[in-house]
Amino acid sequence: MVLAWGALTCFVSTGRTFPTHPYYSTQLGAGQLSLYNILKAYSLLDQEVGYCQGLSFVAGILLLHMGEEEAFNMLKFLMFDMGLRKQYRPDMIILQIQMYQLSRLLHDYHRDLYDHLEEHEIGPSLYAAPWFLTVFASQFPLGFVARVFDMIFLQGSEVIFKVALSLLGSHKPLILQHENLETIVDFIKSTLPNLGLVQMEKTISQVFETDISKQLQAYEVEYHVLQEELIDPSPLSENQRMDKLEKANSSLRKQNLDLLEQLQVGRISKAATCT
Amino acid sequence: MAKAYDHLFKLLLIGDSGVGKTCLIIRFAEDNFNNTYISTIGIDFKIRTVDIEGKKIKLQVWDTAGQERFKTITTAYYRGAMGIILVYDITDEKSFENIQNWMKSIKENASAGVERLLLGNKCDMEAKRKVQKEQADKLAREHGIRFFETSAKSSMNVDEAFCSLARDILLKSGGRRLKNNNKPPSTDLKTCDKKNTNKCSLG
Numbered sequence: 001m002v003l004a005w006g007a008l009t010c011f012v013s014t015g016r017t018f019p020t021h022p023y024y025s026t027q028l029g030a031g032q033l034s035l036y037n038i039l040k041a042y043s044l045l046d047q048e049v050g051y052c053q054g055l056s057f058v059a060g061i062l063l064l065h066m067g068e069e070e071a072f073n074m075l076k077f078l079m080f081d082m083g084l085r086k087q088y089r090p091d092m093i094i095l096q097i098q099m100y101q102l103s104r105l106l107h108d109y110h111r112d113l114y115d116h117l118e119e120h121e122i123g124p125s126l127y128a129a130p131w132f133l134t135v136f137a138s139q140f141p142l143g144f145v146a147r148v149f150d151m152i153f154l155q156g157s158e159v160i161f162k163v164a165l166s167l168l169g170s171h172k173p174l175i176l177q178h179e180n181l182e183t184i185v186d187f188i189k190s191t192l193p194n195l196g197l198v199q200m201e202k203t204i205s206q207v208f209e210t211d212i213s214k215q216l217q218a219y220e221v222e223y224h225v226l227q228e229e230l231i232d233p234s235p236l237s238e239n240q241r242m243d244k245l246e247k248a249n250s251s252l253r254k255q256n257l258d259l260l261e262q263l264q265v266g267r268i269s270k271a272a273t274c275t
Numbered sequence: 276m277a278k279a280y281d282h283l284f285k286l287l288l289i290g291d292s293g294v295g296k297t298c299l300i301i302r303f304a305e306d307n308f309n310n311t312y313i314s315t316i317g318i319d320f321k322i323r324t325v326d327i328e329g330k331k332i333k334l335q336v337w338d339t340a341g342q343e344r345f346k347t348i349t350t351a352y353y354r355g356a357m358g359i360i361l362v363y364d365i366t367d368e369k370s371f372e373n374i375q376n377w378m379k380s381i382k383e384n385a386s387a388g389v390e391r392l393l394l395g396n397k398c399d400m401e402a403k404r405k406v407q408k409e410q411a412d413k414l415a416r417e418h419g420i421r422f423f424e425t426s427a428k429s430s431m432n433v434d435e436a437f438c439s440l441a442r443d444i445l446l447k448s449g450g451r452r453l454k455n456n457n458k459p460p461s462t463d464l465k466t467c468d469k470k471n472t473n474k475c476s477l478g
Contacts, residue, residue, distance in 0.1 A: 015310075016312065016313050016314040017313065017314070018313075019310070019311035019312070019313060020311055025311075052342065052344065053292070053314045053315075053316055053340055053342050053345070054314075054316050056314070089344075090343075090344045091344070091347065092344050092345065092347040092348065093347065095347075095348065096347060096348070125317060125318065125348050125351070126317075126318060129316055129317030129318070129348060130316035130317060133316050133317070134316060138313055138316060182320075182322055182335075185320070189319075
């Protein structure tokens, strides 16, 4: 029953993925059927994620570049090996964390823009959820999206953050000109995605210059800490506080060891390449 | 700068995936319809200003992704809504059954005094009807809310529905100016004269 319903949802969605693209525009045409096949097969392979809105765009992009079977394998690779899968899980907590991380990155890199958006109560979930869930495919030029996919194959799903950050940064003066919720969101959703070639190139080279992996890690931890405080606002007894600090301490010690190990591995491989 | 409106009301549409929430909003805000809207990924909104009882009401209409798992994102927007529109598809029984779950979501996440409205969309597809009007009427009565059957495609009842909700919010917020507030749901609504004035009037 659950499967039948899931299949139905993804069937409805195939008609709502790139509806104006010639390959997908014909109802029950070759494009829509291939897309349906891939999504159905994926939902059988990965029953936890099943079908999630947004996924059809990712599969849809792949299908524009390769045949059905290859596209299916590529989707599997993107989901499992490149780390896209976690954001589609039924609780969608990872997506929430990603929105938090993006907001913190904006705060670090573009404080004025962050303040402007906060002032108008515009959180990333309002504009960036489709950026993450469709890898920019639902709004941006397909040529640009293909470049983003290439970068994900090189660097993993962190690329989405970098692209988002770069796009927001390069459009900052224009976004700051808008003075209310409607025009700001409309600008980010409708105008910003119409990138020219120069802007695309600029964005892509910026992605290669940015390294945000440390921040992403730190902000994920921060998110969990904040959530815990929200869930458990009751004042802690001395013993509980002690427990909590001890736990935090041991997890930090473990993190420290992990990092040391990574450092060692890095040194060894560097030494290996030098000799 | 003078405000171009007297009140700003935030409305929110919820309901299963594919029942036509986005199409209803586009019909209401832009008087337009086509089948080629992409799935709503997350949350979106449109604006339209209407005249109700001589007041300019700016309606900020929020659209939500219908798929269950998006609730983690969308429920954050329930709290700010003054009116919530529950939508099902008259050709899809499951979407009607799920209205109960959506009601529960409202209870858990929205402000206590939020106005609600039930819509059965796609009423232009009579031949494929699975949900009888009486069933929905009954459900609406049980919850004490208004109910309309609408068609985003033909535009039937779309303006009426949005404007009646806006009017209910206005009456509630503007003190007890009218005593006959306890009318039964979906009574005598005259058509909104949309084409020329954007005006909404109720009988």
